[in-house]
Amino acid sequence: MSDVRTALVTGVTGQDGTLLARRLVAEGVQVHGLAHSAADRDAWAGPAGVQVHVGDLTDTAGVEQLVRDVAPDEVYNLAGISSVAFSWEHPVLTGAVTGLGAVGVFEAARRLQESSGRRVRVVQASSAEIFGVPDQAPQDESTPVRPVSPYGAAKAYAHQMAAVYRSRDLHVATCVLYNHESPLRPQAFVTRKITAAAARIAAAGTGTLALGSTDVRRDWGWAEDYVDALVRAVRHGVADDFVVATGRTHSVAEFVAAAFARVGIEDWQQHVVTDPRFVRPVDPGEVVGDATKAREVLGWAPTVEFEEVVGRMVDHDVALVREGA
Ligand SMILES: Nc1nc2c(ncn2[C@@H]2O[C@H](COP(=O)(O)OP(=O)(O)O[C@H]3O[C@H](CO)[C@@H](O)[C@H](O)[C@@H]3O)[C@@H](O)[C@H]2O)c(=O)[nH]1
Structure with a gap:
């Protein structure tokens, strides 16, 4: 308490x-x-x-x-x-x-x-x-x-x-x-958009995912x-x-690759198209944080690695597709 x-x-x-x-x-x-x-x-x-x-x-x-x-x-x-x-x-x-x-x-x-x-x-x-x-x-x-x-x-x-x-x-x-990120993310954010698409495309055996820049890197x-x-x-x-922050970055493309691999799709490039509507007027190429102060002063540390974040989100979306949600 x-x-x-x-x-x-x-x-x-x-x-x-x-x-x-x-x-x-x-x-x-x-x-x-x-x-x-x-x-x-x-x-x-x-x-x-x-x-x-x-x-x-x-x-x-x-x-x-x-x-x-x-x-x-x-x-x-x-x-x-x-x-x-x-x-x-x-x-x-x-x-x-x-x-x-x-x-x-x-x-x-x-x-x-x-x-x-x-x-x-x-x-x-x-x-x-x-x-x-x-x-x-x-x-x-x-x-x-x-x-x-x-x-x-x-x-x-x-x-x-x-x-x-x-x-x-x-x-x-x-x-x-x-x-x-988490499965509670709406699809307005790139991660959930990707994991929902991976689940949908895996279930249907076909489909595309329209994205903006895939070379930007996020923490x-x-x-x-x-x-x-x-x-x-x-x-x-x-x-x-x-x-x-975690202090580690991955590109949007790496996120897509990890999400699609989780559902057994290796040729993810076949499913991704670029749509200029999702490209921003200005977009930082890479953001990465140093959380040393939070670690030392607050005793805080991230506990979940990138692959696990992707995996948990994909698994959640696969379950939703199976339930017909
Ligand atoms: N949303 C979206 N982003 C895309 C897409 N394609 C590429 N991206 C790129 O994917 C990156 C991440 O976009 P978002 O998931 O929308 O998150 P964000 O703009 O980085 O903002 C999030 O993080 C901030 C902290 O760094 C938060 O403050 C903010 O609220 C949000 O959670 C951006 O570089 C964006 O241009 C797409 O189709 N949709």
Whole structure:
């Protein structure tokens, strides 16, 4: 049993929110979640016992009211637009939700802390995209923040405002999360798109997968590990920034090869076509993080290797196809 009584998780219906809610409920924490819509709330396959509220991060007054009502010990800000691809189509919305929305959460926590006289701790889900196309590899907490996508710029603003709120005596930690995956990933992200396609093509014996750039390299880890880092960061004595990554990269092509090999298809190239719709205006060629600080300060370490991440996702999608889902 944790000594944390109440937690508020924004973005609770997403991949990380779901995994985090499971973890906190298992610890005996009273979990409140914020979902974007009643439909998201009703469709959510989260753990029992979570009180899910519906609201929009752009509704600053609503967020402040929620934080006051819930009076959490811990706030996990996971809400926002999480797809870089989507952010290119909706840059204004991305700035409002992912950037300003985060500040609304920090401000609400600060006001609660001030009015209640109790410590409120916040962790912000920051992103490797804040580094844009970095000069150094791997990146760490000292790498210049220089985003190149609307999503990265919005996350960069929230990241820098976290530091501003620390100077106002609010505990706001950030985890600079590199790509982290699980079967809960929607197909808007390349990993799940690939694993779902591998399962579909294996079952049908035919089919194609349309992708953008396949030579870009990402640092892919297992999402549950990254949720563990968020918990460690928010509970650490000092609010700080932590890069959370495996330190290893693979290309999209390598991900495809591993996923198709898992279903017994070696000639994956026969099934992949390039579609310019999935090529981004600017896309970092390689992002890779150095999580030494998280290791040394938080005792955090990734536990699942790349091949196992791919394998677990493919197996899940194969089972879904078999069930006719
Ligand atoms: N989504 C998508 N990406 C593709 C495709 N083809 C190639 N890619 C490439 O695959 C890479 C990974 O794309 P995503 O899976 O969409 O993830 P992301 O843009 O790297 O963002 C993820 O990681 C960030 C941290 O590094 C997170 O902050 C973000 O929320 C998200 O989880 C990108 O370089 C993208 O251009 C495709 O068809 N779809």
